[in-house]
Amino acid sequence: xxxxLTMKHQSDESIFKILERLxxxxxxxxxxxxxxxxxxxxxxxxxxxxxxxxxxxxVITCNNLTLEDLAPVFQSCSKLIELRIATxxxxxxxxxxxLKDQLRPGFQKLRCLNLLCCVDNGSWPMIQEMxx
Numbered sequence: 001x002x003x004x005l006t007m008k009h010q011s012d013e014s015i016f017k018i019l020e021r022l023x024x025x026x027x028x029x030x031x032x033x034x035x036x037x038x039x040x041x042x043x044x045x046x047x048x049x050x051x052x053x054x055x056x057x058x059v060i061t062c063n064n065l066t067l068e069d070l071a072p073v074f075q076s077c078s079k080l081i082e083l084r085i086a087t088x089x090x091x092x093x094x095x096x097x098x099l100k101d102q103l104r105p106g107f108q109k110l111r112c113l114n115l116l117c118c119v120d121n122g123s124w125p126m127i128q129e130m131x132x
Contacts, residue, residue, distance in 0.1 A: 050076035074106025
């Protein structure tokens, strides 16, 4: 059986509360797609997404989302193959080597990656390193 949940014309806070409650009750653990979600950054959002153990496709717009936020998502959502993220904060991609090591396998497993964000010129080599 294929299940779909669509929430339209809800406030950011309302959508997040619904998702959080569904995650607490275990209803999202078998969810395979989270698409077209638009959120303000919230560390609890990462927890909700990470509870979706069978997540394959993640398409979100999230203000202030960082690469560091993706580490627990990649660790918990081992089936993730499509990632489309838009974040409107300015990101300077400098991070510790251990974090790169956590993120690299998740990025390499992706079949589709669409990352829309603002970066500085010095970050490009680090992004290339993460994706190869």
